[in-house]
Amino acid sequence: MMPTTSLQHFAVTKEGLLVSVGEVDRGLACECYCVACQCPLMARQGQVRTWHFAHAQETDCENAAESALHKAAKECIRRAMKLWVPAISVTETARLEDGRTASATITLEANENVFDEVVLEAAVGDIRPDVTAHQKPGQLFIEIAVNHFVDEEKRAKLLAIGVPTIEIALDLIRHEAWDWDKLGELVIQSLENKQWLVFPDLAEIRAEAKCQTAPNSYQVTASNSFHLLSTSSTLSCGV
Ligand SMILES: [Zn+2]
DSSP states (O other): OOOTTOOBOEEEETTSOEEEGGGSOSEEEEEEEOTTTOOEEEEEOOSSSOOEEEESSOOOOOSHHHHHHHHHHHHHHHHHOEEEEOOEEEEEEEEOTTSOEEEEEEEEOOEEEEOSEEEESOOBTTBOOSEEEEETTEEEEEEEEESOOOOHHHHHHHHHHTOOEEEEEEOTTTOSOOOHHHHIIIIIIOOTTEEEEEOTTHHHHHHHHHHHTHHHHHHHHTTTOHHHHHHHHTSOOOO
């Protein structure tokens, strides 16, 4: 479980804007509200501790820090309208008739996706991806994991929908101070904390990699195996 001492770095203004603690006036003058419980907050901008928001009154609100970071990460993507996505690599091996194995690897490199439109919490069936990013001709779902990762049930639903889905993991307590710059670095740029939850073309890439092992099979065994030659010639590589 997340320690309840995690600091809250983002809050909502009375106009409904999401702000970091460095962007507001000190104390109650910040006129900010908790993302989780909507209670008034004060901005603690002291000399000793990392700047953060605290509830103005005693409260049992436990998920403020997590909820605020989760909301800020989504907002970060909406403002940036882009996202780096990690590479996908598939290796297939085929056993040759002489006992050796041939393998082929296909890698789709990491790349920066620029979006035409970004919508937060849009319902799809009975689930709500955190972020739906539109990029002609398709779309990308983005899940933000602050301590809670997508569970098997939601993952199964995402797989059934078949839209490419990325999960971004943010470790709330690993970084003491969170602001828009830190979020930009870890949400938009970084690759290490991202994984593909759904990649619909994976079967196709796998088939392609499998297919690329075939010419090796052919070269090695063509002289003594008509059987393998005919097998490989029935595969359609499209390469
Ligand atoms: Zn609260």
